[in-house]
Amino acid sequence: MTGSAEKQQSSSNRLSQTGVEVRISHLGKRFGSRSVLDDVNLDILPGEFVAIVGHSGCGKSTLLRLISGLDIPSHGHIELEGRFVTGQVAEARMMFQDTRLLPWRRVLDNVGIGRHGNWKPAAMEALEQVGLGARARDWPAVLSGGQRQRVALARALVSHPKLLLLDEPLGALDALTRLDMQRLIEEVWRRQGFTAILVTHDVGEAVALADRVVVLERGVVPVVRRIERPRPRIRGDACLSEIEGEILSRLLERT
Amino acid sequence: MSQQLRSLTRTALPWTVPVGMLLLWQAASHYQWLSSRIVPTPVDVFRAGVRTAASGELLRHIGVSTARAAAGFLLGGSIGFVFGLLNGVSDTAARLLNSTFQMVRNVPHLALIPLFILWFGIDERVKVYLVALGVFFPIYLNTYHGARTVDAGLIEMGRVYGLSRAGLFRHVIFPGALPSILVGVRFALGITWLTLVVAETIAASSGIGYMTMNAREFLQTDVVVLGILIYALLGKVADSATRWLEKRCLAWHPAFVVPGAETS
Numbered sequence: 001m002t003g004s005a006e007k008q009q010s011s012s013n014r015l016s017q018t019g020v021e022v023r024i025s026h027l028g029k030r031f032g033s034r035s036v037l038d039d040v041n042l043d044i045l046p047g048e049f050v051a052i053v054g055h056s057g058c059g060k061s062t063l064l065r066l067i068s069g070l071d072i073p074s075h076g077h078i079e080l081e082g083r084f085v086t087g088q089v090a091e092a093r094m095m096f097q098d099t100r101l102l103p104w105r106r107v108l109d110n111v112g113i114g115r116h117g118n119w120k121p122a123a124m125e126a127l128e129q130v131g132l133g134a135r136a137r138d139w140p141a142v143l144s145g146g147q148r149q150r151v152a153l154a155r156a157l158v159s160h161p162k163l164l165l166l167d168e169p170l171g172a173l174d175a176l177t178r179l180d181m182q183r184l185i186e187e188v189w190r191r192q193g194f195t196a197i198l199v200t201h202d203v204g205e206a207v208a209l210a211d212r213v214v215v216l217e218r219g220v221v222p223v224v225r226r227i228e229r230p231r232p233r234i235r236g237d238a239c240l241s242e243i244e245g246e247i248l249s250r251l252l253e254r255t
Numbered sequence: 256m257s258q259q260l261r262s263l264t265r266t267a268l269p270w271t272v273p274v275g276m277l278l279l280w281q282a283a284s285h286y287q288w289l290s291s292r293i294v295p296t297p298v299d300v301f302r303a304g305v306r307t308a309a310s311g312e313l314l315r316h317i318g319v320s321t322a323r324a325a326a327g328f329l330l331g332g333s334i335g336f337v338f339g340l341l342n343g344v345s346d347t348a349a350r351l352l353n354s355t356f357q358m359v360r361n362v363p364h365l366a367l368i369p370l371f372i373l374w375f376g377i378d379e380r381v382k383v384y385l386v387a388l389g390v391f392f393p394i395y396l397n398t399y400h401g402a403r404t405v406d407a408g409l410i411e412m413g414r415v416y417g418l419s420r421a422g423l424f425r426h427v428i429f430p431g432a433l434p435s436i437l438v439g440v441r442f443a444l445g446i447t448w449l450t451l452v453v454a455e456t457i458a459a460s461s462g463i464g465y466m467t468m469n470a471r472e473f474l475q476t477d478v479v480v481l482g483i484l485i486y487a488l489l490g491k492v493a494d495s496a497t498r499w500l501e502k503r504c505l506a507w508h509p510a511f512v513v514p515g516a517e518t519s
Binding site for chain 2: 068070088090092093094096098100102103104105106113114139140141155159
């Protein structure tokens, strides 16, 4: 236990850490007779930031659950660094739209959930990274929505995941808090170098954050749009707006 | 000044009705509106308390009753708790056991007194088992319900964040079920004293219930009323203990952090 804690300590000193490579081939998922995903193929590079957009019910959240090992594919498979995903993926962490903090644990204990050994310093460091070091002793109930989502981000970061899965984590936040969180997520992603997969229905958010935007439609991947704009990206950048418009019109014309 | 007066009135207000009734009672007995054979005066009851306390009899009976209540509560409560959790987390166990428990629940446990006396005579086991049986159901039902209704999203989060089965239980399922379990504890405490009153008046040779029944034989109405009041007091103490437990265990709960919300 102490050995692994030490290893984490030393890895936290490194500035960047390579994320995992994700290969998705012929992936399909059906619930009963309803097919949600059908033959999805997608390769994600180590350390890449990919956003998945699409209409609600297009299977984007299901795809994320399959990658995390929470659900089992009906056919096809997912490889992380060449290993097939068969169950819970230890090096992946997920952020949910409804933060899912434990209301009966204080903020710091929420950040350290599932950690072993001497986890408190690392949890405190993660909490400070998201700017909430002063709230460590508070109950989640007294925090604002944005602060709770920051705690959830700290909880995801404390284990230095190689893959961060974001399931519309900013969907419930107000516009300004959302921009704040986007900047924070981009910042930690650049610093830690994990692979990030963001599911969102906000095309602007996808374009601002991602290296590639994947448009998921009827369970397949018809469009992958690469975005090569320097970071940090400026909101309202003409080029980004153009891409956003392009993706939006694509999403709208199919309905 | 007026602020102080107002807060004093606020504290005193809930006491005016009980104190008024006590005075009325004393007056009614004093002026012979009520015969002392029907109801003793509050002063008589107080004297009876002092008398029995001085002889050591009162404390002995209270001790015996409390020990029975505690033993029965712990026995029935722990069995109910274990089965509630088991059925709460395991579908197979719930399928196997839950409907049986729900059926047996409809048997009033006090109806089993004759059978219990046949089996165990009037020794300690009758009282302890009866209390245990009465306590089992509220604890079982509320634990089961609590464990079943823990937010599935939190359990999923626990799995993603690498919690083991034991960790999932300790950090998610048990604390999530705790508010409901504590509701069960409060119900169970009420049933504990109720069961004990009945069992001790029917089948006992010690305890508050026995003391009360014994006094009835000698028309000592003051001791009878004293016994009733002591049952009420013990019940109140147990209830306050649960409230204290709730305050401590549920400090995270928005419904429990409001200061001064507790007035009842």
